[in-house]
Amino acid sequence: MSNFMGAVRAVLWSFIGLGGRRADADKRTSQVGILPLIGVALVVVLLLIAGLIALARFAAGT
Incomplete structure (x- = not known):
């Protein structure tokens, strides 16, 4: 589980700068x-795209 959380923190840091200093x-x-980094990154990107599509559909009223 700690490897998974480490991968999530590394991916989030690379995407939006969350998770600490560069050396960390x-x-x-x-x-x-x-x-694991590639897998977590793909999941995060797919969730981001799905969220944007849902937001666009909600804003369009369909």
Whole structure:
């Protein structure tokens, strides 16, 4: 579970700057591995896109 949370923090830091200093982010990314980072990043991007689509549909009234 800590690897998963480390991957989430690393992805969020790279997307929007949350999660601490640059040195901490570099350490987290080296500890987690590349495949979990890619997986978490894809999920975050898909959630962002789904949220934007839902917001657009709500704003359009359909």
